[in-house]
Amino acid sequence: MCVTKESEFLCGMSNCSWSSCREGCTKDVFQCSHIFVNYRKDTEGLLANVNHTDVDQIDHMTWDVVDARLYPNVKGCGYPPTVNCTTFNNDYSTPGRTFPCYYSKEQPLLVITSLDIKGVKEDLAYAIVIPWGSFLVSILYLLNTYVGMRKPDAEDDQPQEVSSAKASKEASNYSLRSISKTINQGMNKLRGEPDDKGYGTSLYRVAITSSHREPTETSFQEAEFVERPST
Numbered sequence: 001m002c003v004t005k006e007s008e009f010l011c012g013m014s015n016c017s018w019s020s021c022r023e024g025c026t027k028d029v030f031q032c033s034h035i036f037v038n039y040r041k042d043t044e045g046l047l048a049n050v051n052h053t054d055v056d057q058i059d060h061m062t063w064d065v066v067d068a069r070l071y072p073n074v075k076g077c078g079y080p081p082t083v084n085c086t087t088f089n090n091d092y093s094t095p096g097r098t099f100p101c102y103y104s105k106e107q108p109l110l111v112i113t114s115l116d117i118k119g120v121k122e123d124l125a126y127a128i129v130i131p132w133g134s135f136l137v138s139i140l141y142l143l144n145t146y147v148g149m150r151k152p153d154a155e156d157d158q159p160q161e162v163s164s165a166k167a168s169k170e171a172s173n174y175s176l177r178s179i180s181k182t183i184n185q186g187m188n189k190l191r192g193e194p195d196d197k198g199y200g201t202s203l204y205r206v207a208i209t210s211s212h213r214e215p216t217e218t219s220f221q222e223a224e225f226v227e228r229p230s231t
Contacts, residue, residue, distance in 0.1 A: 001042035002101035002111060003058055005067065007035045007093035020070050020092075021085035025077040033089050037111055039101055040064040052096035065103065068111045088113075 010016060011031050019032035040047075040063045052058055072078065072088050092099065092113065104110040 001047040002037040002039040002068075002070070002099055003047070003052060004070070004092060004095050004097040005036045005038050005055075005058055006095055007033065007089075009033050009089075018069070019076065021072050021083065021088045022077045023079060023083065023085050025075060027077075033085070033093065035070040035089075035093055036067050037070045037101065038063040038066045039068060039103060039111060047098050050098050052098065055095045058096065065108045068103065068109045070101070071110070071112050072114065073112055074110075 007020075009031070010033075013028070013030060016029040016032035018034075019029050020035040021033060022029055038058060038061075070092060072083050072085075077083070091097075099113065101111050101113055102115045103112075
């Protein structure tokens with residue numbers, strides 16, 4: 001059972017290193033409330049619903065812990081409507097107010113007004129199950145992907161290698177045949193032989209009548225190379 005010993009309301013960050021209640025767990029505190037309580041185990045219920053009007057009498061009573069800090073929860077913060085600091089300060093800041101509370105065996109000076117065991121267990125379960133569940137799902141996915149992958153067989157690669165070598169060889173042979181054909185065509189033209197289209201080059205003589213000689217005399221001269229169809 002807890003009894004409020006004293007309370008104070010301060011302003012300024014230098015005076016607000018802690019606060020009994022603050023709305024917003026990441027909010028900077030410029031205004032704070034300090035509520036100090038005394039508590040002791042009341043197994044017989046002698047202090048239940050007993051408010052002490054004489055504050056000085058509280059100091060003369062027997063307590064397990066004195067000057068403990070009062071918070072609405074372990075974090076000492078929250079958001080409306082779950083945690084309303086104005087309502088909290090109005091309910092627990094009056095000296096002599098008696099109310100049930102929860103204290104920590106590890107930190108005796110930490111006292112809270114409410115403790116939801118079921119909610120704490122649910123939060124703890126979510127904090128464990130969700131991250132670890134996501135981790136296991138990721139591991140299973142990676143294992144499944146790795147098992148589905150396999151190294152290509154040597155037999156599968158052999159036909160591809162043979163086909164590549166064959167194609168390269170055919171390309172080389174085609175180039176050689178083209179060069180050889182071009183050379184042969186050039187040689188045939190020089191020899192006057194017909195090519196694959198039936199055209200060739202031949203020499204023939206043309207009779208030319210000379211004007212200063214007698215008509216009976218004729219002279220012949222070689223004509224230039226003339227392309228004509230071969231018969």
